[in-house]
Amino acid sequence: MRRFSLFLVGITVAGCVFARIFSASAQSGGDASPIFITKIPAGYRDWKLISVAHEEANLNSFGAVLGNDVAIKAYREEKFPFPDGAIIAALHYRFVASDENNKAFGQPQSFVAGDPTNVQFMVKDSKMYARTGGWGFGHFNQDGTPGGEALLKTCSPCHAKASRDFVFTRYSR
Amino acid sequence: MRRFSLFLVGITVAGCVFARIFSASAQSGGDASPIFITKIPAGYRDWKLISVAHEEANLNSFGAVLGNDVAIKAYREEKFPFPDGAIIAALHYRFVASDENNKAFGQPQSFVAGDPTNVQFMVKDSKMYARTGGWGFGHFNQDGTPGGEALLKTCSPCHAKASRDFVFTRYSR
Numbered sequence: 001m002r003r004f005s006l007f008l009v010g011i012t013v014a015g016c017v018f019a020r021i022f023s024a025s026a027q028s029g030g031d032a033s034p035i036f037i038t039k040i041p042a043g044y045r046d047w048k049l050i051s052v053a054h055e056e057a058n059l060n061s062f063g064a065v066l067g068n069d070v071a072i073k074a075y076r077e078e079k080f081p082f083p084d085g086a087i088i089a090a091l092h093y094r095f096v097a098s099d100e101n102n103k104a105f106g107q108p109q110s111f112v113a114g115d116p117t118n119v120q121f122m123v124k125d126s127k128m129y130a131r132t133g134g135w136g137f138g139h140f141n142q143d144g145t146p147g148g149e150a151l152l153k154t155c156s157p158c159h160a161k162a163s164r165d166f167v168f169t170r171y172s173r
Numbered sequence: 174m175r176r177f178s179l180f181l182v183g184i185t186v187a188g189c190v191f192a193r194i195f196s197a198s199a200q201s202g203g204d205a206s207p208i209f210i211t212k213i214p215a216g217y218r219d220w221k222l223i224s225v226a227h228e229e230a231n232l233n234s235f236g237a238v239l240g241n242d243v244a245i246k247a248y249r250e251e252k253f254p255f256p257d258g259a260i261i262a263a264l265h266y267r268f269v270a271s272d273e274n275n276k277a278f279g280q281p282q283s284f285v286a287g288d289p290t291n292v293q294f295m296v297k298d299s300k301m302y303a304r305t306g307g308w309g310f311g312h313f314n315q316d317g318t319p320g321g322e323a324l325l326k327t328c329s330p331c332h333a334k335a336s337r338d339f340v341f342t343r344y345s346r
Contacts, residue, residue: 045222045346052225052237052266053274057282064225064237064345093225093345101226101341104334109230113345161277168274172237172266172286173218 034131036152037121037138041068044089044119048072051172054095062095062113065169071124081134081165086124088167092117116142122159122167132156133166207304209325210294210311214241217262217292221245224345227268235268235286238342244297254307254338259297261340265290289315295332295340305329306339 047066055061067075071086094114101110118141126134137155139147159166220239228234240248244259267287274283291314299307310328312320332339 048219049222049237049239049264051286052235053271053286054227054235054268054284055282056284057278057280059282062225062227064222066222091222091345095227098226098341100336104331104341105230107230109228109232111227111229112343113224113226116346158277163273168271168277170285172264173289 034153034156035129035136036146036149037123037136038146040119040138040140040144041087041089041121041123044068044087044121045091047089049172050075050088051169053090053169060095061117062093062111064091064093064113065089066091075171082124082167084125084127084134088122088169090120090169092119118142118147133160135159135166207326207329208302208309209319209322210296210309211319213292213311213313213317214260214262214294214296217241217260217294218264220260220262222345223248223261224342226263226342233268234290235266235284237264237266237286238262239264248344255297255340257298257300257307261295261342263293263342265292291315291320306333308332308339 044066047068050065050067050072053063053065055063066089068085068087070083071088074080074082074086093116095111096114097108098110098112101112102108118139120140121136121138123129123136123138124134125136129136133156135156137152137159139151139155141147156166159168162168217239220241223238223240223245226236226238228236239262241258241260243256244261247253247255247259266289268284269287270281271283271285274285275281291312293313294309294311296302296309296311297307298309302309306329308329310325310332312324312328314320329339332341335341
C-alpha cells in the first residue's frame with residue numbers, strides 16, 4: 001500500500017481507454033469493487049511532461065508524470081474535471097545520488113533517476129470507471145507484470161483525497 | 174556560478190540550432206570565448222522526457238530534462254557523441270514540499286515542482302560551437318531574460334567533466 005501511495009499522491013498516474021479491463025467481482029455481479037487497468041497504454045513514454053515528483057520514506061522514488069494529448073490539453077487550458085480519454089502516466093525510478101555529478105559540483109548535492117521500478121496509470125472514463133471517481137487505475141512492475149488487486153484497491157480511496165478530480169499532480173509550466 | 178552549475182551536472186540542457194548567436198569577443202576577432210544561445214528554442218515544452226534531477230544545497234531545485242527528436246533518437250539508440258541538431262532542455266523549478274500530498278500520505282515525505290526558476294539549453298553544432306565541445310549553451314530566467322556572459326562562461330568547463338560528450342544526464346527508460 002505504501003508503494004502504491006506514491007502514485008496516489010506525489011506522482012499521479014493513468015491508464016488506457018483501450019485497455020482490457022478486469023474485475024472478478026464486477027464481472028460476477030457488480031458490487032462496489034473498482035475496475036483496474038491490465039494493459040500498459042501504448043506509446044506512453046513519448047507523452048509530454050506534466051511534472052516531476054519525489055517521495056521519501058519507504059518509497060525513496062523519483063518520478064516523472066506524463067500525459068497523453070487529452071490530459072495535456074486539459075491541464076494547459078485548466079479545464080477540469082478531466083474529460084474522458086485523458087490518461088496520466090507516472091514513471092517511477094529509484095532516487096539515487098549521482099557520483100559523477102557530485103564530483104563535478106565538488107560536493108554531494110545531486111540526485112538523479114536510478115533504475116526504473118514501476119509505471120502507474122490513470123485513465124479517465126466517466127462511465128466505465130464510475131465506481132472509482134471516473135478513473136481507472138493501473139500499476140505495472142518493471143518486468144511488465146501488473147500490480148495485484150489488493151494494491152490497486154488502495155488507489156481510488158487515496159486519490160479521492162485530492163482537491164481536484166482525483167489527481168494530485170499539478171502541471172509545471 | 175552555483176546556479177548554472179545545476180544545469181551543468183544534475184540537469185543537462187540545450188539550445189537551438191536556429192538560435193541567433195552572440196559573443197562580443199568572437200565577433201570582434203575570435204578568441205577562445207564561447208558562443209552562447211540567446212533565443213529560446215520554439216516548442217521545447219512539448220519535447221519528450223529524457224530524465225529528472227534534483228539538486229540540494231543552494232540550488233534546491235527540481236528539474237525535468239527534455240530532448241528534441243534528434244537528441245531522443247541518439248539517447249534511445251545509444252549513439253554518442255550526439256549528432257548535430259540535438260538539443261537538450263533542462264526545466265528548473267523550486268523543490269518544495271507538498272502539503273496536499275503529505276496530508277494524503279499521513280506523513281511528510283512528498284516533494285513536487287514549485288515555481289519555475291529558469292530553463293537551460295544545450296545545442297549540438299560541432300562547427301558553430303567547436304570552441305565549447307561542439308555544444309552551445311543557454312540560460313533563460315523565468316521572465317525570459319537570458320543569463321549573463323559571466324554565468325554562461327561557466328557551462329562549458331563544467332560540462333567538459335562529463336564522461337560522455339559534455340552531457341551528464343542519462344536517459345531514463
